[in-house]
Amino acid sequence: MDLKQLTIDKYETREKLVLSGIWGGEIYKTANLAAGNGRGWLWKTLVIDGDADVEEPVEVPSLEHNVEGSSQGRKPRVRKQKSIRRLTPIDVARHPLRIPATDGEAGTGEDDRTCLQEKLEIIDLDLSRLMLHDIFQQDQVHSEMRQILYNYLLRNEEDSSYKQGYHELLGMIYLQLHTDEREDLGAGQRKMRLRNALCIFEKLMKHMTLFYNETRLIQWEEKEFRPILSTCCPRLYDIFCSDDNHTNLLWLIRWTRLLFMRELPRDYTLIIWDHLFTGLYPVHTLVACLIVVLLLNNYRLLVEEVEDHNDLVELMLHFQSRITSMVDCIELCKMAGNLCELWYTQDVDSMKLICDNFLKIKFNVDREPDREERIDPNRRRIEEKLRRRVKQTLLPKRKTLNK
Structure with missing residues (x-):
């Protein structure tokens, strides 16, 4: 069905279109947007x-x-x-560090x-x-x-x-x-x-x-992205933020500045942009929550395959080709929106509950206790790595003994 006609017939105000049509997911059930039918409008x-x-x-x-x-x-x-690219002309009428010309002073x-x-x-x-x-x-x-x-x-x-x-x-x-x-x-x-x-x-x-200013991007990561991730999933926080020797900016720069264009299929990206354009939540907070939900969707991949910072960067810069699990994009946006609301009311218990239930249903993972398990995450990852290597070493020997 034509999106423009559907919207005119069904939604009397922009508010109804935003709340019911987009965040409620109604237009995606009725209108065909796959062929670019009305998204520009x-x-x-x-x-x-x-x-x-x-x-x-x-x-x-x-x-x-x-x-x-x-x-x-x-x-x-x-x-x-x-x-060599010419950054400043060889002959200039005034010193390049001079205060710019005022209204009464003519500039060249x-x-x-x-x-x-x-x-x-x-x-x-x-x-x-x-x-x-x-x-x-x-x-x-x-x-x-x-x-x-x-x-x-x-x-x-x-x-x-x-x-x-x-x-x-x-x-x-x-x-x-x-x-x-x-x-x-x-x-x-x-x-x-x-x-x-x-x-x-x-x-x-x-x-x-904000995302195109490196200083402000660093502040956003420290004051918004990291705290939200820590609240939602301590295990993933350990993987991304526990090591002081690396920075997440290597992948966050592309994720945030291009709004997931390189990380997700085109149909996912367009639906996310629909939600961003509603202005229902601040973009910087919604983007942080969307990233957290995307990480939760691939919890198993991150936990099992990331052993050091190099693995993490390689995975995050090739995320679309490495995706192993994704929920419907409309549900992804709804979950991120819920986290936004709870973050602004500082209802961290409800945030934890939403993410815990998600991980339990999707991966049968219980929330880890927030004490000894988080004391030395690097050591835990090394121990897990050694366990896998031992299993790989012992498996051929067992096959030989069975013969």
Whole structure:
């Protein structure tokens, strides 16, 4: 059934759509979203509050070595060969460390122009390697994506630096809007698509800047992710956080900055994004709880196959290919949402109960006592490793004796 018509007929308000349709899972039972039927419209409904929020994107200016306009063919791969990238012009009108020009002082704009040129070159390179869908190899799509990213940097001076990952997040948004529309769009309809994509991306990035700032990401791990994991599953906390000689940032950077795009199948990722766009819970807390639930889903794999930090990093960076157990994505989001609510009310006993019941039902695992078992987790892992090696050594001998 068509999602747009279903939503209009069934849900009178956005609140009902959020609570019953998405978090209640009703739209996933009725509407077919597998073929991109209406998801772009759904995201516009959830994120864009009227046309007042959507401003007209400006054109990308033509710069030296970047002679390109949105109406012309792109030339992102034709670049001057440079042995060393020029970070600052050799001849500048003012000292680069000088306080920026005030309103009454005229500035040359030369430094900003060079910086913008470098950003556009990096954006062109990233977009040329975007593999979410074949449409991103089309000149028109590349030009529109480039224009959206340029406008985002222009309108968000506090986050004016472009970082790798922005193009993939925008690509997922753009793809949903593009899939919902006909290919023979007029110029006015294409402009509207750009405006909608820019608005959704901009509102998403207001919550994502935390994950793209390394200092704030470290604080988030220490103050939110680790405590939630420790509350939900002490055994997994021991595996991920007990060793002071390693850092989880090696894998958390990709998990958080790309919102599970590399770790989960596409249909799972899209459903998770549906829930994130509802704004029902703070994104940083919901992401922490989603990661914890994903780890609980693969409890057995983590406990049995992770012997040291190298094993852990290898598994977490190849998570999708190593997944051995996954619940339905709607149930996964519901469980993460419940943990969010309980975390904000500091009802840790209920959090423990939810996770204990999950592990008991799914893996027949009882919660370990929070005392001696957690004194030296490294020693316990070494002992388990030795037990497995002894079993592997003795098994051939037993077979020989039986013969």
